[in-house]
Amino acid sequence: MSNYDYIEMKVPAKPEYVGVARLTLSGVANRMGFSYESIEDLKVAVSEAITNAVNHAYNDNESGEINIGFGIYEDHIEIMIADRGESFDLEKIKQETGPYHPEEPVEKLREGGFGLFLIEALMDDVKINNQYGVMIMMSKYIAEEEVDMDDDQISTTQ
Structure with missing residues (x-):
């Protein structure tokens, strides 16, 4: 197993x-060498995952916590967002929110449920475990053109 x-x-x-997580x-x-565009994608995906937990995991009268983990590898980052709140039926949500077709009139578009689709579109790998709360594991690799492989350091702002 590799070091991280x-x-x-x-x-x-x-x-x-x-915002704290973002x-x-x-x-x-930035320190790992991701491009500005990739960092923005990462921030949007993490914001969506945490916002889903904030909005859906816990009842109004229940205070809860969100665990956030960052696994930092040489060529990618793995991010875990987990809560112990209410779970959901992933397949049902996917059926209710998509797919969309260009020929559908705007009036037929459904609101909500785009967060998970957005996360999957922005990240290289996404896994969702919805037993005992919800845990989203997502990974993004540093594109080869983003880091000069001959450099002895990834970040130039140390």
């Missing part, structure tokens, strides 16, 4: 903590 660093955070399931991820991804 791991950063873990636990935040309250409240909207004001989404800022942490942005710093880590």
Whole structure:
């Protein structure tokens, strides 16, 4: 197994903590050598996953937490977003929200449910475990053109 660093955070399931995770991820991804565009994709995917947990995992009268983990490898990052709240039927959500066809009138478009589709579109690999809450594991690889492989360091801003 390859060596990696791991950063873990636990935040309250409240909207004001989404930015904390985004800022942490942005710093880590920048240091790893991800491009600006890839960092923005990572931030959107993580924001969607955490926002889903904030909005859907816990009842209004229930306070909950969201666990966030970053596995930092030489060529990619693995991100885990997990809660212990209510789960959902992934296949049912996929059927209810998509697919969309260009010939459908705008009035027929359905609201909500795009977060998971967006995460899958922006990340290289996504796995969802919805037993005992929801855990989303997502990975993104550093594109070869983003890092000069002859450099002895990835980040130039040390």
